[in-house]
Amino acid sequence: MNAADHVHRDLGTPAPGSDAAASGPVRLTIDGVAVEAPAGTTVLRAALAAGIGIPKLCATDSLAPFGSCRVCLVEIQGRKGTPASCTTPVEAGMVVRTQTETLARVRRGVLELYISDHPLDCLTCAANGDCELQDVAGEVGLRDVRYGFAGANHLGQAKDVSNPYFAFDPSKCIVCSRCVRACEEVQGTFALTVSGRGFDSAIVASAADPFIDSECVSCGACVQACPTATLIEKTVVENGQPDRVVKTTCAYCGVGCSFKAELKGDQLIRMEPDPDGGANHGHSCVKGRFAWGYATHRDRVLKPQVRERIDEPWREVSWDQAIDFAAQHLRAIAAKYGRHAIGGISSSRCTNEEVFVVQKMVRAAFGNNNIDTCARVCHSPTGYGLKQTFGTSAGTQDFQSVDHADVIMVIGANPTDAHPVFASRLKKRLRQGAQLIVADPRRIDLVRSARVEARHHLQLRPGTNVALINALAHVAVTEALVDEAFVADRCEHDSFERWRTFIASEEHSPEAAELFTGVPADDVRRAARLYAAARNATIYYGLGVTEHSQGSTMVMGLANLAMATGHIGRDGVGVNPLRGQNNVQGACDMGSFPHEFSGYRHVSDDAVRGSFESQWRVRLDAEPGLRIPNMLSQAIGGEFRGLFVQGEDLAQSDPNTQHVADALRSLDCLVVQDLFHNETSKFAHVFLPGTSFLEKDGTYTNAERRINRVRPVMAPKTGLSEWETVCQIATAMGYPMHYDNAAQIMDEIAALTPTFRGVSFAKIDREGGMQWPVSDATSRGTRILHEDAFVRGKGRFVLTRYVPTDERSNRRYPLLLTTGRILSQYNVGTQTRRTANVTWHARDVLEIHPHDAELRGIADGDAVLLSSRKGSTTLAAQVTDRVTEGVVYTTFHHPGTAANVVTTENSDWATNCPEYKVTAVEVRPTNEPIRQDG
Ligand code: SF4
Ligand code: SF4
Ligand code: SF4
Ligand code: FES
Secondary structure, three states: OOHHHOOOOOOOOOOOOHHHHOOOEEEEEEOOEEEEEEOOOEHHHHHHHOOOOOOOOOOOOOOOOOOOOOOOEOEEOOOOOOOEOOOOEOOOOOEEEOOOHHHHHHHHHHHHHHHHOOOOOHHHOOOOOOOHHHHHHHHOOOOOOOOOOOOOOOOOOOOEOOOOOEEEOHHHOOOOOHHHHHHHHHHOOOOEEEEOOHHHOEEEEOOOEOHHHOOOOOOOHHHHHOOOOOEEEHHHHHHOOOOEEEEEEOOOEOOOOEEEEEEEOOEEEEEEEOOOOOOOOOOOOHHHHHOOHHHHOOOOOOOOEEOOOOOOOOEEOOHHHHHHHHHHHHHHHHHHHOHHHEEEEEOOOOOHHHHHHHHHHHHHHHOOOOEEEHHHHOOHHHHHHHHHHOOOOOOOOOHHHHHHOOEEEEEOOOHHHHOHHHHHHHHHHHHOOOEEEEEOOEOOHHHEEOOEEOOEEEOOOOOOHHHHHHHHHHHHHHOOOOOHHHHHHHEOHHHHHHHHHHHHOHHHOHHHHHHHHOOOHHHHHHHHHHHHHOOOEEEEEOHHHHOOOOHHHHHHHHHHHHHHOOOOOOOOOOEEEOOOEOOHHHHHHOOOOOOEEOOOEEOOOHHHHHHHHHHHOOOOOOOOOOOHHHHHHHHHHOOOOEEEEEOOOHHHHOOOHHHHHHHHHHOOEEEEEEOOOOOHHHHOOEEEEOOOOOOOOEEEEOOOOEEEEEOOOOOOOOOOOHHHHHHHHHHHOOOOOOOOOHHHHHHHHHHHOHHHOOOOHHHHHHHOOEEOOOOOOOOOOOOOOOOOOEOOEOEOOOOOOOOOOOOOOOOOOOEEEEEEOOOOOOOOOOOHHHOHHHHOOOOOEEEEOHHHHHHOOOOOOOEEEEEEOOOEEEEEEEEOOOEOOOEEEEEOOOOOOOHHHOOOOOEOOOOOOEOOOOEEEEEEEOOOOOOOOO
C-alpha cells in the first residue's frame, strides 16, 4: 500500500514512552492468542495491535488513557472484577478475555445508559457512518433501550454555532472528555472543562462562554477527538460525509503539517491532520485545518491576461498567447538592453519543483543569475549565518527533538501565533518541566499562558539582539560555563580562541549591554547560566532575529553560543530557525539565490557549474546575479527592465512601498503569476493564473528540512500548472524545457544536488516525508545535523561586534515600531482574508504602552497616525502593556494598513534582508479615517 492510501488505525492508547518500552517486550495471552507488546503498553493497545477488537469510547491513541466510559472492560485471570483495558498495563503471563457473557452484558448496559440520553436521529445525523457511539452500539449488540426519554435528559439543549468552522451540540455529548483532554494535552490551550458532576456534568468552553468568546483558538483538536456528532465541522453538516482521501501538506507555515484532504467527489469537505505526519503527528492549527476556502474563492483569476501598458485594462487571452506575449517581451528587452536586464523571483509558497524550474529558466533561458526569492526578506541571514558557522544553511533538529530539551530559548519568534503546532509540542515539554527563556521586545503569549510561564523574559529594545547574545555568551565564557571538551573536539581552535578573547571583553558584559538592550544585567546573567549549564538546551528563533541590519551577525551569535556550551549535535539541543512560509527552506535549497545553485553551491564553482551545464546543455554565468533590492534600484535606474515574479506580492510585502512601486512602474515588462490580482500585479503586463496547493503535485520542505509530498486534490483550475507555464516560457524564449510530470523535476534535482540524491516521489510516497540530507536511495534522511562533525568539518566561531542600527529614535520619531503575525491570519492576508478567519482579526491594530498612549492623549480604539521618515498610515490603537514603553507593534495582514509604507530600506549587511523589525516612528491621534482594505 502506498503512503497516500495508508489508513491510521486508532490503537486506543498512546505507545509507551521509550523509557518504559526499553525494559523489553512482555508476553501475554489475549482470547487464547499469544501476544507480545512493549512494556508499558495497555491491554487495550496490545489487543487492538494484535487485531483483537475491544470496544472503546473514551480512549483514543492521541490522548492519555482516562478510563471513564467503562466500555473497554475485560476479564483477567486471577483478578477480581472487570478492569478497564485502557488503563491496565500488560504484564508477563497475563491471561485476558475480551468476549464473555458477563462482559457483553455489562457493555450493553453501559451503552443502554448512553443511548437512553441520546437523540435517536442517526439517519439524519451529520456523523452517521462516522460515529464511534453508533459503531460501539453495533459492536456490543445493543438491540433495545429499556429506559424511555420521559425522565430527566440532556436532549433539546441549544447548539453553539458561534465558531465559524464547527458546531457544538451538547444534546449528543456522552461526556467522555476526549475534547477536554485534546485541548489540554494536544493543543495546550485548556479552553474546555467538564462542569458539574454526575448527571449534571457537561462540557463548557472557558466560563460557559460561547466558543467564539472563549479562549479557544479553533485548532479543531477537540472536534477531531470527539467520537460523536457533538463537535463537528460545519462543512460536514452542510455537505455530508467525505468518501475519499488524498494525503497532502499544509501550504501556510514552515511547520509543514501533513493532512488528509477528505473529499466527496471533487468537493473538499474536511482537512484532517494526519496522525502519521512527521511534523505534526495528527495536530494542526486553525489555518491548515479550516482556512482553505480561499482556494476556490470567486476572486481567483483562472484565465491569463495581458496588456501593453499598465494603465490599460486587462485582456483575457489563451495560455499560448500569454506565454508568447511574455516570452517575446522578455526576449526583446534582452536583445535591446542585454541579457542582464531581465530576471526572476521565485516563491516560498510554491513547491520545490516549481521553484527549481523558475531558477533554471532564469539561469538557462534568460542567460544570467538574476534569480532571487522572497526568502531574501525573511530568512536569508539564516542561510548566511549557519553556513558560516556550521557549514549548511538549515536548522539542526527535527521538531520532536524539543521533547528532550531541558531549557528552551525562544528568541524573536512567537510560536503560538506563527508556528502553532510546534508551539503545542513546545508547551507540552514545558508542562513536563523544561525551563523557558523568552527574548522578545513584546510579551508574547508563551511568556505567560495556561500552565506555562517563562523563567526569564528578556524584554530587549528592538535592534539590540547582538548586544544581548554577546552578553549571554560573555557570561558563559567568564563564568567557566564553556563546554571545553566539546569545543576542543568539534570546533576550530583558532577561531574559538579569538572569539573567547573578544567576547570576554568588558564591553560585552551584561552590565555594558544593559545600556543598549534595557534588559537588567542580573536577568541576563541568570538566563545565561540556565542555558549554558543545562544538560540539553535548545534555541528556536524567528524573524525577530533575521529582519535586522545585523540579522546575519545575530544568527552567528546564536551559533557561537550553542557551540561554546556544547548544545549542538544531539536530541534536545540545536539552533533552529522557525521558518515563516511553508516552503522557505525548500525555495532556498532549490537554488533561488543569485549566487547559489541548488544545495547552496556557489555559481563560481567550476565543477558544480559544469555539472549543471552538462545536464542542461547550456553555458551558465559564473557571476552572481542581482538580489531583489538591486533589481529594484536598477529598475529605477533604467538598467533592469523585465521581471518574472511567481507567487510573491513584492509591492505589499517588501519594505518602503513607495520605492518598490516606483521600481515596478519603471519596468518594460512585468510578468506576475499568482492566485489573485494583488498590489504587484497593478504594475504587471502579463498575469498568469497560479494554482492553489490543492491543485499542486510536488514537494514542500519544512523548517526541519522535511521534504513532504503535496498531492493534487483537484485538477488545476487554470488548466496549466506553474512548472508547465515556466517550461513553456523558457521554450518560447529559445531554450527548450520539458518534463512529463513533477516527479521528473525531482529526479533532476536529485541528480544535481548531493543533499537530495536519494529523494524521489516514489520513495516519499512509499516511506513518508524525509529530512535532507538524503544521501542515497537507501537513506531515510537525517533527523539531526552535525551529530559527529559539523557539515563544514570543525565548527567556526565568528566575531559578532554589536553595531547599533542607523535607524535611531530621536525627538521627532521617539518610538520604535516592530512587527509580527497573529494566529488566525497569514502574512499579507491574501489567503486568510478570503476565509472566515477574518472573524478574529478584521483589521490590524497598533499596540502602544499605556504610558506612551497617555502622553499623547491616545485612548484604546482611537485612530492614530503612525509616521516614520518614510511615510505614514492610520491604524486603531490598542493600549496594552504587552509592549514596553518606547515600543509600538503592529501586524501587517491587511493591505489597507500598508504597514510597509513606514518601513525603511535599511537591511542586513550580509544579505540585504530588510530591517522590518526596527523603524523609528511617532504616533499621534488623528481625525483621519482608519485605512481599510480594498
Ligand atoms: S463533546 Fe464529544 S469529545 Fe467532548 S465530551 Fe462530549 S462526546 Fe466527548
Ligand atoms: S478548537 Fe482547539 S483550542 Fe478550541 S476548544 Fe477545541 S481543542 Fe481547545
Ligand atoms: S501549524 Fe502551520 S503548517 Fe501546521 S496547520 Fe498551522 S499553518 Fe499549517
Ligand atoms: S475506553 Fe476504556 S474506559 Fe473508556
